[in-house]
Amino acid sequence: QVQLVESGGGLVQPGASLRLSCAASGRTFSSAVMAWFRQAPGKEREFVAAISRSGSITDYADPVKGRFTISRDKANNMVYLQMNSVKPEDTAVYYCAADQNYFGRRRNGYDYWGQGTQVTVSS
Numbered sequence: 001q002v003q004l005v006e007s008g009g010g011l012v013q014p015g016a017s018l019r020l021s022c023a024a025s026g027r028t029f030s031s032a033v034m035a036w037f038r039q040a041p042g043k044e045r046e047f048v049a050a051i052s053r054s055g056s057i058t059d060y061a062d063p064v065k066g067r068f069t070i071s072r073d074k075a076n077n078m079v080y081l082q083m084n085s086v087k088p089e090d091t092a093v094y095y096c097a098a099d100q101n102y103f104g105r106r107r108n109g110y111d112y113w114g115q116g117t118q119v120t121v122s123s
Contacts (some may be wrong), residue, residue, distance in 0.1 A: 009117030
């Protein structure tokens with residue numbers, strides 16, 4: 001069982017940087033694949049990034065590749081999403097997700113979800 005709580009969202013200007021955090025609790029965090037998804041108003045929830053159990057493998061959606069970085073701190077049960085050069089189209093609610101076995105981009109592959117944190121990119 002894994003419980004997830006996101007933080008770090010807010011209103012930022014285009015081109016700025018923002019770091020989202022996901023605090024995970026539960027004994028199985030270290031063995032879970034972690035991911036970030038986002039959902040913009042009126043759109044489906046979409047994959048953003050994922051990181052393997054060890055942290056050595058990452059995957060990114062094309063729209064964020066080269067701008068966003070996912071990382072994890074096992075000692076502190078944290079997962080981060082560093083967002084650089086943000087664009088208005090990055091505006092969405094960002095969700096942290098976890099799963100014991102699945103590493104991929106499918107939303108239904110992840111069993112555990114946080115409540116989300118709002119990111120708004122606007123001048």
